[in-house]
Amino acid sequence: MSNVMNPVSKSILRRTLPISIFEELCSLWRELVEIEDSTAILLNDSIISSEIVNVPEILGAKTFYLLLSSQLCALLQGTLNASSLSYQVTITCEPQAIAEFTHKLQQHLDPASPWHDRLAPYISPHLPPLNPLQSHFNGRLWNILVPEFSETSEVMYEGLRVCEPVEDALRQQVAQERLLNQVVGQIRQSLELSVILETAVRELRSFLQVDRLVIYEFREKTISNNQSENAQKTSGLVTYESRVSQSIPSLLNLVAEDTCFSNIPQYKYKYRQGQIVAIDDVEMRYAASLCLSRFLEKYWVLSKLIAPIVVNGKLWGLLIAHQCFKKRQWLESEKAFLGQIGEHLAVAIYQAQLYAQVQEQKNTFEQRVIERTQELRDTLVASQAANHSKSEFLGNMSHELRTPLTCIIGLSGTLLHWSQESTTLPLDKQQKYLQTIQNSGKHLLDMINEILEYSNLQSGKYVLAVREFSLTKVAKNVIQRVSDEAEHRRINLELDLQINQQQDSFYADPERVQQILYHLLNNALKFTPENGSVTLRIWRENNHVSLEVEDTGIGIQEEKIPLLFESFQQLENSRRRMYGGTGLGLALTKQLVELHGGTIEVESIINQGSTFIIRLPNQPQNQYKSLHNLDKNQALFTKNKTIVLVESNEEVATLIGELLTAANYHFIWLMDGTKVIKKLELLEPSAVILDQDLSEVLEINACLKELPETQGTKVLVLRDEITSKEWTEISQMGIDDYLIKPIQPNLLLKRVNALIFSNDKSEDE
Incomplete structure (x- = not known):
């Protein structure tokens, strides 16, 4: 501001200094003219002595340096005191004193001298604006003079005893530099951003002597619009604050009303450009904005100074100084200083952000290492347990298979031997041997079928054949199937049907439901002692059926219940030796239920018995059918239907x-999807299954619907997840159906069959 005098520019310093200090001051003046441009003038007594006779008598000093330039005017005068080896020194940047000294020089110069005209512009008082050279001069002058000053040093200025303004200004310059060094030092020593910002706010408020100083931080938050797209909205709040008095209203955590600031044209843009805003009178400045005026009045803001904090090209926040008790006219030096602090804080924030990113990546990496290590440990333990279980299973199976095979081979050999002899084996023995051979063969076949069936379930090849059936009929069939075993073991077998005629009809795979009940009843009979009881109980609950098998057997320890449905498991080796079996029955049952x-749930009490409860949902009609249950017409129908899968995962594709x-x-x-449109146009499939990004799926679908050869091709997409809203949107774009991964075989066939049959029906119509 042109009407504001720099503290140094209106001061005159008089001091007795050692010769060495005076020589340093002379060097400073020579240094300044080298920094200045070519228009700068540096005169001293040696240069001017050739132009003026008796310079000491005229100018009143034996040695002087005069710097005249557009940025800085400074006069150094010194009179040597030989007895004390010191100089009586006068230093001034005061415009009037400079003009008077320059005018005196010009008066004694010959008008023909080149110096005469060069000094002409400076014979009137001239105050250069505040500039970097002035700041450099202040700092260097302080470094030279500070050792010679004491806190009580005083000089004579126009006959009055006053505190030296030069010293005060230099002290202010050093204080600024010290505060800057403190901020920079904290940045270098600490990455704790909160500590840096809290200290900077507190020290800066104290240094500038303002009533309140805050940091306002901009923050972006994601909002959703009506088009289900995310948009960024910028808001902010005061995150750090320092107040000179607790009576001043606090702005901490205050969220400013953006509607107030939106009336200020491009207020964020100018801050992004690094502009510093100084407002001496906010009441006058914002008189046209009622909202903003009320906001500032509410929080006692009379004057404010704002510097931006721009981090990596982005406006991070604002550094704001407030005067709350009286208005203030901000100096250029104060604006520049606040801007410097803002720049250094931006560096600190950027470093803290980088550090936070590194820490997050480090923590993520460490967590992944921990998780992966635990996964490897779990996998190793599971693998060891599986190998142990399978080893036991194979050992057990060798015994289980050997027993019926021994009976079959031994008894059939006996019959063969007697058939070759002249005498015949009694008929009752022949019948007994043949019955034993048949029972052993059936037992052997049951075990083999159990193993094969479990293998099919594990590989995902198992498909349900859903149809309508009678729950009563299935229950009676399975009771009849195990009745001989119950009678042999002298166990009371009961059927408790809690359903009426209207509830008897049910949709599921009846063969598999009967298989589930057989495994449970057989298991209950196996572990129930003589004279015990086993009950099959069935009832309906809305669209579900509950199947309960209750026994009075040996029971199961609570901690071992989770092991019941594991593959190749029997809870104790002693049980396996005593009761036999493959150890797959309950594992197979659980998979069929799922x-x-x-x-499937289990309740058990040791030595009192166990209860297995199964709940099955009523399946949609005509839902799943395996190939052997398809009628001939359907088999012929699907035989020539082409299904194309676009899939990069080999395991999914194989399944x-x-x-x-x-x-x-x-x-x-x-x-892959390379040139997939041309390939599909050539193949003309009935349906195509796509496992790709949604954008690629929609593009392929659009192309298929446009081509005459593939207009009727159905499109089924595979997705990890999908919301009802997403499905509504993509179905409107022509996608025919979807399937969620991981693939459920029965559901895949259901969806594909539905697409193919609907396509054929539409063609017939």
Whole structure:
């Protein structure tokens, strides 16, 4: 501001200094003219002596240096005191004193001298604006003079005893530099951003002698609009604050009303450009904005000084100084200083952000290492347990298979031997041997079927054949099947049907439901002692059926219940030796229940018995059918239907391929989407299954619907997850169906069959 005098520019310093200090001051003046541009003038007594006779008598000093330039005017005069080896020194930047000295020089110069005209512009008082050279001069002058000053040093200025303004200004310059060094030092020594900002706010408020100083931080938050797209909205709040008095209202955590500031044109843009805003009178400045005026009045803001904090090209926040008790006219030096602090804080914030990112990546990496290590440990333990279980299973199976085979081979050999002899074996013995051979063969077949069935379930090749059946009929069939075993073991077998005629009809895979009940009843009979009881109880709950098998057997320890449904498991080796079996029955049962979408629970008390409760949902009609249950017309229908899969995962592709091939479809696998449209146009499939990004899926679908050869091709997409809203949107774009991964074989066949049959029906129409 042109009407504001720099503290140094209106001061005259008089001091007795050692010769060495005076020589340093002379060097400073020579240094300044080298920094200045070519228009700067540096005169001393040696230069001017050739132009003026008796310079000491005229100018009253034996040695002087005079610097005249557009940025700085400074006069150094010194009179040597030989007895004390010191100089009586006068230093001034005061415009009037400079003008008077320059005018005196010009008066004694010959008008023809080149110096005469060069001094002409400076014979009137001239105050250069505040500039970097002035700041440099202040700092260097302080470094030279500070050792010679004491806190009580005083000089004579125009006959009055006053505190030296030069010293005060230099002290202010050093204080600024010290505060800057403190901020920079904290940045270098600490990455704790909160500590840096809190200290900076507190020290800066004290240094500038303002009533309140705050940091306002901009923050972006994500909002959703009506088009289900995310948008960024910038808001902010005061995160750090220092007040000279607790009576001043606090702005901490205050969220400013953006509608007030929006009336200020491009207020964020100018801050992003690094502009510093100084407002001496906010009441006058914002008189046109009622909202903003009320906001500032509420929080006692009379004057404010704002410097931006721009981090990596982005406006991070604002450094704001407030005067609350009286208005203030901000100096250029104060603006520049606040801006410097803002720049250094931006460096601190950027470093803290980088450090936070590194720490987050480090923590993420460490967590992943811990998780992966735990996964490897769990995998190793599971692998060891599985190997142990399988080893036991194989050992047990060798015994289980050997027993019926021994009976079959031994008794059939006996019959063969007697058939070759002249005498015949009694008929009753022949019948007994044949019955034993048949029972052993059936037992052997049951074990083999159990193993094969479990293998099919594990590989995902198992498909339910859903149809309507009678719950009563299935229950009676399975009771009849195990009745001989119950009678042999002298166990009371009961059937408790709690359903009426209207509840008897149910949709599921009846063979698998009967298999579930057989495994549970057989298991209950195996572990129930003589004279015990086993009960099968059935009832309906809305759209579900509950199947309960209750026994009075040996029971199961609570901690071992979770092991019941593990593969190749029997709870104790002693049980395996005593009761036999593959150890797959309950594991197979659980998988069949889950294949129906049902649940299985166990309740047990040691030496009192166990209860297995199964809940199965009523399946949609005509839902799942395996190939051997398809009628001939359907098999012929699907035989020539081509299904194309676009899938990069080999395991997923193999599973889908085996399922569709088993269902009599012509299956083609495309590993990637390269030129997929041309390939599909050539193949003309009945349906295409796509496992790609949604944008690619929509693009392929659009192309298929436009081509005459593929207009009727159905499109099924595979997704990790999908919301009802997303499905509504993509179905409106022509996608025919979807399937959530991981793939459920029965559901895949259901969806594909539905697409193919609907396509054929529409063609017939």
